[in-house]
Structures are given as C-alpha cells and as structure tokens.
Amino acid sequence: MATGSLSIDLDALMRNWQALNKATGENVETAAVVKADGYGLGAGRAARALARAGARRFFVAVAEEGAALREVLGRGPEIYVFGGHMPGDTDMINDLDLIPMLNSLNQLTRHFEALPGAPFGIQLDTGMNRLGMEPSEWAAVAEIALPAGPKLIMSHLACADEPDHPQNAQQLATFREMTDGIDVPRSLSATGGILLGPDYHFDLTRPGIGLYGGMPFENAEPVAHLSLPVIQTRELEPGESAGYGASWVTDKPAVLATVAGGYADGLIRAMSNKAMLFFEGTPCPIVGRVSMDLITVDITHLNTTPKSLDILGVDQSVDDLADAAGTIGYEILTSLGSRYKRRYAGGVS
Incomplete structure (x- = not known):
C-alpha cells in the first residue's frame, strides 16, 4: 500500500530558532x-x-x-x-x-x-x-x-x-x-x-x-508537511454510511476518497468526523471513523479527483489538527509513525 509523504522543512526549523533567539536579550543564550x-x-x-x-x-x-x-x-x-x-x-x-x-x-x-x-x-x-x-x-x-x-x-x-x-x-x-x-x-x-x-x-x-511549528509560538513557521495518497474513490447514495460503526451517514449523493493513513501512523481515532484534510487550500472533512491504516474523506465539492490530500502544512498546523482531535500539537508530532516516506529539505546555513 502507498504511504504518506512527510516533508520536514529544516530551513523553517532554523528560522523558528532564530526568531525565538531574537526574542531574548543579547546576554541570553538560546x-x-x-x-x-x-x-x-x-x-x-x-x-x-x-x-x-x-x-x-x-x-x-x-x-x-x-x-x-x-x-x-x-x-x-x-x-x-x-x-x-x-x-x-x-x-x-x-x-x-x-x-x-x-x-x-x-x-x-x-x-x-x-x-x-x-x-x-x-x-x-x-x-x-x-x-x-x-x-x-x-x-x-x-x-x-x-x-x-x-x-x-x-x-x-x-x-x-x-x-x-x-x-x-x-x-x-x-x-x-x-x-x-x-x-x-x-x-x-x-x-x-x-x-x-x-x-x-x-x-x-x-x-x-x-x-x-507549534503553539504557543504564534509566529512559528510550519515545519512538518504531511500528504496522504488517495487509494480509491467511490460514489455514495443518500442513506449510505462510511467506516466502522457507520458513524457517518450521508443525506445526499456524495463522493468519498480513501487515503492511506490512520491511527497506526499517529492520526488518532479522535479525529474521526472532526478533522479536515486539504486539496489546494480547500478543506475536505474526514467522514467516518479513522481506522488503523485508512481514512475516508468527503471530496464531493471538488471539481477533480485528487491524487493526494494534505493533513499538515500551510493550510493546517499541528495545533489546528490537535484542536480538532481534542489534544495538543505535541501529541500529533510525536505520534507520527514510521511508515511515512520522510523527505528533508534545507538545513544549510
């Protein structure tokens, strides 16, 4: 199964350190x-x-x-x-x-x-x-x-x-x-x-x-960018459900995308029916329960079928995602699993 792509912006990490360093006095070491x-x-x-x-x-x-x-x-x-x-x-x-x-x-x-x-x-x-x-x-x-x-x-x-x-x-x-x-x-x-x-x-x-990239530093630049590949899409009729427990039922025709990612990858179950993924800046809600390896997302409103959807990055910070799941950004970051393809960018002064 295809895995998500976790990109880590080391230049943003360095700029965040420099900004916090600048926020202290000359005689304070960071x-x-x-x-x-x-x-x-x-x-x-x-x-x-x-x-x-x-x-x-x-x-x-x-x-x-x-x-x-x-x-x-x-x-x-x-x-x-x-x-x-x-x-x-x-x-x-x-x-x-x-x-x-x-x-x-x-x-x-x-x-x-x-x-x-x-x-x-x-x-x-x-x-x-x-x-x-x-x-x-x-x-x-x-x-x-x-x-x-x-x-x-x-x-x-x-x-x-x-x-x-x-x-x-x-x-x-x-x-x-x-x-x-x-x-x-x-x-x-x-x-x-x-x-x-x-x-x-x-x-x-x-x-x-x-x-x-986390709070309470409001001016922090995002460091983690996580994109999840779309494995399959499907059309639903009114009254059909998605995911374990049928916790989400559509009342109108809908198009769902199933993406590779789940609580085995640190995308915790508490995100179910609450959090968003994004396609080119457009929010797409998670519908149904997050499972171990898969998440279903409502893409009915999109004009195209995306190859992937973003869950962390410029459109959604770790704290935005954490708020939706009722937790903190620390837990989101430290829970990210080992199955992602990790890509590092920057880091050279």
Whole structure:
C-alpha cells in the first residue's frame, strides 16, 4: 500500500530558532530541545540544522537519546539530560560527555560517587511537582552541590502557555528565592516562557515545540508537511454510511476518497468526523471513523479527483489538527509513525 509523504522543512526549523533567539536579550543564550526524536521529526537532522542556526546546547529526555545525539553532533556541543543520572547511565554519561540535570539527592549522590568531578546541572521544582528538588531538599544539598560547580540550574514552568495564569509569577518568585545570589547560569523558560518576557529569560532558554511549528509560538513557521495518497474513490447514495460503526451517514449523493493513513501512523481515532484534510487550500472533512491504516474523506465539492490530500502544512498546523482531535500539537508530532516516506529539505546555513 502507498504511504504518506512527510516533508520536514529544516530551513523553517532554523528560522523558528532564530526568531525565538531574537526574542531574548543579547546576554541570553538560546538552546534547543530535541527530545522524543526531535518531537517526532528526526533528532539527528533537526539537531544538525539547529547547530548550523547557532544552537550550542541541546536538551534530551534520557541518556539514550543523548547517546544518539552525540553520535550525530560530535564532541563540540553540550548535551543535557532532563531525566538526570539514572541507574545504569553512568558509562554513557561519562563516555559521551553528557550533562545530567540532577533531580534529587539520590541522583546527586549517585553522580558524585560514580563520576566525581564530572559535569552536571541541577533541576529545581518550583511548583510543577514533576521533576526536580523542592525548596527544602535544595536548601539541604546546596552547600554540597554548589562548590562542585554545576553547569546550569533550571526549573520548568507549568502554565507558560497561559500568560495570565497566576502560577507563572508564583514559580518565577520561587525560582528567584531558590537561586538569587548563586553564581551559576540559570534557566526557567521553554517556548512559552520566552514569550512571557525578559523577567523569565535568565541566562539560557530552552525552546522546544516552538521550533517545530507549534503553539504557543504564534509566529512559528510550519515545519512538518504531511500528504496522504488517495487509494480509491467511490460514489455514495443518500442513506449510505462510511467506516466502522457507520458513524457517518450521508443525506445526499456524495463522493468519498480513501487515503492511506490512520491511527497506526499517529492520526488518532479522535479525529474521526472532526478533522479536515486539504486539496489546494480547500478543506475536505474526514467522514467516518479513522481506522488503523485508512481514512475516508468527503471530496464531493471538488471539481477533480485528487491524487493526494494534505493533513499538515500551510493550510493546517499541528495545533489546528490537535484542536480538532481534542489534544495538543505535541501529541500529533510525536505520534507520527514510521511508515511515512520522510523527505528533508534545507538545513544549510
């Protein structure tokens, strides 16, 4: 069966990084987050392009991702691991010069005992209650950690995509209380935090989703373009249905196109009877349930039979598609499957 074509615009990725970099001050460094295989678009290709754009520090979720990235980037750029120093990570961290963001006393003890003198960072919990040392824990270990010279101290905002949310200011205040007066580079902001303004920027920002074309960066250029080939078309009479469960029934003559793609390819079932595909800018609604490998689309209003229909690109962003499915752009990007023909364009500075 024919597969969809996923085109990744590395030039757009680079321009998104440059735009977010420009949004911070001259004394603020802009890193790049390439975890989850570059948000589903290929960490290696993305990181190489971002390095050409100017990124010198990269963030991944776990040490294994850092190992794959080091193979691509070589020894120059710094690679930070959000998950910290987990059991079994010591050799990778040491051999590949990874920098774990230590999240707890246990991780700090493990790192100091296994790799004394090796680089590390500290992650603090300022209210998200996910990863990092809480204020009381940090107060207890700061006098041990700080003399060892951490490369970075960071925290993460829980509500940065909602500029008016009171927790943003609360976390900023907590971060300052925990770190003011410490002579170590600090980082609080990912994409949303950058857009909150200079009070949140500190020494380094860590954009992620905005690089790949997602909200809350409204000016982001689309990076992922996904086109699905039409396998078959058919004409329906009033009263006929489409797809599993007969969840859509036409009340008039209709023409449907069946395209190659489904929830096995990250086009989740929640898109059923809600999301759109596009042909040369004209929206064509999904009708019937999204199945594992196939989607049926109403093309009655088109004057021609298309060879393919677009589901991501200039007509529909990852967030537009996510809104229709009741989810977020992150899930759409990171769910894109392995069956697509991937084509990379640009990426040369």
